[in-house]
Amino acid sequence: GAVVSQHPSWVICKSGTSVKIECRSLDFQATTMFWYRQFPKQSLMLMATSNEGSKATYEQGVEKDKFLINHASLTLSTLTVTSAHPEDSSFYICSARDLGGWAYEQYFGPGTRLTVT
Amino acid sequence: QQPVQSPQAVILREGEDAVINCSSSKALYSVHWYRQKHGEAPVFLMILLKGGEQKGHEKISASFNEKKQQSSLYLTASQLSYSGTYFCGTVSTSGTYKYIFGTGTRLKVLA
Numbered sequence: 077g078a079v080v081s082q083h084p085s086w087v088i089c090k091s092g093t094s095v096k097i098e099c100r101s102l103d104f105q106a107t108t109m110f111w112y113r114q115f116p117k118q119s120l121m122l123m124a125t126s127n128e129g130s131k132a133t134y135e136q137g138v139e140k141d142k143f144l145i146n147h148a149s150l151t152l153s154t155l156t157v158t159s160a161h162p163e164d165s166s167f168y169i170c171s172a173r174d175l176g177g178w179a180y181e182q183y184f185g186p187g188t189r190l191t192v193t
Numbered sequence: 194q195q196p197v198q199s200p201q202a203v204i205l206r207e208g209e210d211a212v213i214n215c216s217s218s219k220a221l222y223s224v225h226w227y228r229q230k231h232g233e234a235p236v237f238l239m240i241l242l243k244g245g246e247q248k249g250h251e252k253i254s255a256s257f258n259e260k261k262q263q264s265s266l267y268l269t270a271s272q273l274s275y276s277g278t279y280f281c282g283t284v285s286t287s288g289t290y291k292y293i294f295g296t297g298t299r300l301k302v303l304a
Binding site: 108110112118119120121122125167169171173181182183184185186187189 | 195227232233235237240280282292295296297
């Protein structure tokens with residue numbers, strides 16, 4: 077099956093610094109990738125839709141200047157959390173659609189756990 | 194408008210059955226089911242499409258009522274490995290493609 081990787085798996089950073097998370101589709105091309113955030117004991121909340129070659133579409137309430145998304149190629153999307161604060165600590169998961177796949181099937185990365193101290 | 198799942202949580206003994214429901218306020222094109230273990234990414238279980246097509250694991254079954262905008266996941270003869278949080282993910286028929294997760298159902302299977 078299709079594989080999506082994320083890097084890093086976990087990161088600890090100081091408040092005020094920026095953190096970049098990479099999401100890669102390893103064996104398929106993904107024109108669209110999605111970024112989710114999950115707080116403890118809660119569901120995954122869609123943050124933004126990342127489109128190759130164009131601006132990301134952010135969900136209501138997500139600050140686009142704080143969560144910068146770049147989808148530079150058909151296999152790579154990056155999420156940069158700028159000026160991170162403790163309340164940004166969360167589990168960030170990306171997913172990608174395989175357009176050659178069946179019925180909008182999505183493949184999820186393993187997630188990145190961000191802790192801001 | 195996040196799909197609502199019920200029950201919120203359930204505890205079973207090995208071998209017992211469970212049903213998890215997912216209800217959306219929007220007309221749906223497809224429903225996807227995932228299981229997530231603590232600290233891990235969701236694992237795909239099943240997709241159900243409007244019109245009746247479905248794809249998933251042999252030991253998992255589910256239904257999709259398009260008119261009611263509801264889906265149910267059936268777990269039979271539960272095993273310890275079934276423990277986790279189950280999410281439905283939905284794609285609506287209106288507007289652009291957007292994938293929204295349900296509220297989640299925590300399932301624990303006891304020996």
